Amino acid sequence: MAYLLSDHQYGKAESRMVRIYRDTARHEIRDLNVTTALRGDFAEAYLSGSQAAVLPTDTQKNTAFSYTKEKGVATIEQYGLELARHFVSEIEPVSGARIEIEEFLWERAVIDGVEHDHTWLRKGQEVRTAAITVDATGEYVIAGLKDLIILKSTGSEFAGFLVDGYTTLPETHDRVMATALDVKWRYAAADGGDVVGGVDWDGIYASAKAIMVKEFATLQSLALQQTLWHMGTAVLDAHPEIVEIKLKAPNKHHFDYDIARFGVEQKGEVFHADDRPYGLIEATIAREDAPAAHDAWKFSAGLA
Amino acid sequence: MAYLLSDHQYGKAESRMVRIYRDTARHEIRDLNVTTALRGDFAEAYLSGSQAAVLPTDTQKNTAFSYTKEKGVATIEQYGLELARHFVSEIEPVSGARIEIEEFLWERAVIDGVEHDHTWLRKGQEVRTAAITVDATGEYVIAGLKDLIILKSTGSEFAGFLVDGYTTLPETHDRVMATALDVKWRYAAADGGDVVGGVDWDGIYASAKAIMVKEFATLQSLALQQTLWHMGTAVLDAHPEIVEIKLKAPNKHHFDYDIARFGVEQKGEVFHADDRPYGLIEATIAREDAPAAHDAWKFSAGLA
């Protein structure tokens, strides 16, 4: 019986790097968690233990750090593309490179009403993400965000659902809806083509986030599914560069706490924010003519 | 422009349930973290917000709890199959069900040399896992373990690797090798067939774990890749019921601490156990004639 080494990759996960721009007195900061993974013909490392084709994960890490200076980090999408291209073009056994990045956001400290030149505070829970793949089929950029914690205290219903013998949930037409959004969108790329030319990574990121927050806030929600659909399609409507979007949203339950038992008026003001379990809704929305994704959605350890 | 709702599922993630068997004075315990996810035609929940086809995640949770009594938890594989089949066969809009389970292991407290009837201590870091899929194409059982933390203090080398301008890692022929194993193996199932008949879930779990630990310990390792290959193929050699195995292993680096600087003899005895970054090796090994996996490897939130 023969065995197939059917799917494999290796790399360095979660290199925590901070890049400071300090060419002027007003510094800039980029705070990253970078994972690299290489794909290619590394079968001998498994079969015979030979490392002759294996670029050490330590080397991948060194390169990732050095590239924050050599190529800079204008955006994580640009940086990730540069790094992925390097591995594929410069390291002979590598046929595909995957770079996954979390970016932690900072805002300038405001001192006496003025933004400070070189002091920052961590901003929000939200993490900006990028997942770049470069291989023989082309270049793929998936941008996104995760841990965007958002809550609305009304404007959400859940009723008319399917009922069976295990169903005890009451219907509601006014509930708290809260989630920690995890959204990733894929940019168009002609097969074998280059996605980079002229994409405004920062602008689209800001726009996509604003659109999703607006839909979440303003839609009278009949279900989290409906809200996600509106968020996703609104992003696709606004940005033709985006061909596919995946949304994952835990339904962070806020249960009405029964204070009527204590003779206290109960009208939807006191909630227990429960940890587990949580509902989980996952959906992918794509343009009908979206080009093939190939391995673009094949995650490593950095993101999932 | 039309959009496609191309891939979607919903369910209740991470219901933490404990099932006690107390029919005799000697109790038994099963400690589970259960995630359910349903697949099917739920497009209207997205498009119009209608929940008419949607079995609430709360109902899924109720069913999962009740089934620990109704069907019991002889093994997580058997329990997961029963639960998945229920959703597919009893709930009309459901065409596929996915059940993901973590099982936390306990061992009996030993009091004055005797195992106690109803007191347990949590055992190890290791978590036993199962991921069951039932849909129109058949039934699929993936068993596994994660967080099996294992370390060897010699018998591991890393040398002869590819070198480029970013490579600074020295070669070594004697290092600490440590990982937190995450392994999942898929059982054979004829298309549309039933995997359950006669599989010894507990026995194969114990055997697969023992085989992997033995390979890790006894192979003179030239690379973590080689160790994984030996672990995976040894499991396939021993268990014809298993057709495919995925291994994910973070290389938990233990760096030699330079105590020679302080005039202290340095000979591989003092290590810094670093948190991040870590190497990460991922590989899938399959039999040449393995049946198609269909959606068996499509994970929800419970496992990844």
Next chain:
Amino acid sequence: MAYLLSDHQYGKAESRMVRIYRDTARHEIRDLNVTTALRGDFAEAYLSGSQAAVLPTDTQKNTAFSYTKEKGVATIEQYGLELARHFVSEIEPVSGARIEIEEFLWERAVIDGVEHDHTWLRKGQEVRTAAITVDATGEYVIAGLKDLIILKSTGSEFAGFLVDGYTTLPETHDRVMATALDVKWRYAAADGGDVVGGVDWDGIYASAKAIMVKEFATLQSLALQQTLWHMGTAVLDAHPEIVEIKLKAPNKHHFDYDIARFGVEQKGEVFHADDRPYGLIEATIAREDAPAAHDAWKFSAGLA
């Protein structure tokens, strides 16, 4: 030999509660993690197992939830005082009550430039805290914040330190300094008196935070100790109501990454943000005439 039950308390830890104010279309939100602990003569619960004097922790939880409506949550300090007083005055065996609160902060979603009435995004990493003690010696309010993650990319030195045979650290006159501030300050209270009268809890919180951020940013730091001293004394200078302040600051190391090895210019722009170990500086600064703290600093599980 007799044993003393010398120090004991019990309560309900980490009740996660969300209070919505929805009297007008513009809702308000308070998101809390509340821990209660009761002190008193509960010896019989230990010695004989009698629960006659024990108010269940479940009851404490119910009370804490109900009080968010009965008394409201104008501030966590006011809410905590009301709750603590209730337990001491209404529950006979209770001689002292301790309430510890974490408040998670939200900011309104901004839709098309306008703040939304009932949708919020979680704000920052920073958590506002309060620890209230009411007992026979008086009422004590400790306010504070934790996980305020702050970083400066210059303006920090570390040199001229004590050197011994284990010292290998080079001196530096320009480094990144980063920390996750955990600061708690105690308000004045005459013995047996009432601290509440007229204290502007929200105003002082905002002011103390602004003062500390300013000191962190603007002081040329010779050591984290010096920075903490300036932060703490500046708060005491500005707010006579505060009599004592405790500061705990992990030194989150950012190590210069050696990219000169790769022929790349190295001038303090690329850093490895290490996880562990970290330096840890802890200091308490008090007014000379600060009243006794009694049990005010005796923490339960909510904060530490």
Next chain:
Amino acid sequence: MAYLLSDHQYGKAESRMVRIYRDTARHEIRDLNVTTALRGDFAEAYLSGSQAAVLPTDTQKNTAFSYTKEKGVATIEQYGLELARHFVSEIEPVSGARIEIEEFLWERAVIDGVEHDHTWLRKGQEVRTAAITVDATGEYVIAGLKDLIILKSTGSEFAGFLVDGYTTLPETHDRVMATALDVKWRYAAADGGDVVGGVDWDGIYASAKAIMVKEFATLQSLALQQTLWHMGTAVLDAHPEIVEIKLKAPNKHHFDYDIARFGVEQKGEVFHADDRPYGLIEATIAREDAPAAHDAWKFSAGLA
């Protein structure tokens, strides 16, 4: 107005170190998380920023690593005492040293029924701890364990408790009781004396753990308080070297899941293991003639 720097310490927290003994083919392993904190006259570091008296935390870390070889780690108590004495006796400005240690436990891999010489699996969740203080008043050793997760499925009651208007909890005479024990015990030390002479650190650790597990299992529990009292006094009864013991036990609630709603027999077999909130019981038991603890219980960041 003058301010007092009333309480301060600094050090290096959470150095993760692994010490391998490899003098013979059968290796031994010690896996530690070490925190050092120094106390003394470091006021100038705060007031003027002068570091002349400050031994860098980096140096403390170097020393801690080197001492695992120089002095060895026969036990964490012995190692911690050596390290604390070093700082107090060799570093002039240091008047007190605090060493806090977590030890992660491993067990040998068993291959074909035989313990392996150099491969281990991580053992249990339990962490062994030590907190050593050496200062002008003497030497203090606190040993302990944490995260010992223990559960009994019967033999636990909770009834006859105090009831008020917020009490809704039903009485029970048969419930699941589970906790994650955090226990620390202080060894006797004559003031200014040396605790080390002849104490069997490993033997007492094993004995104390076995005693506590036995009491937890065999006592018909009327309350967690009563169980803790029996555990603590049983340890004091057995070990005259121990003068004081602190027990902290979260009541990890297991709620009966209502499956009778689904027509399924409900008799205490199906439980929801809830995350938060949890009851929390804390108690200290001391011998009447226990010597003064001075700063022995003043924790740094390693333990709490």
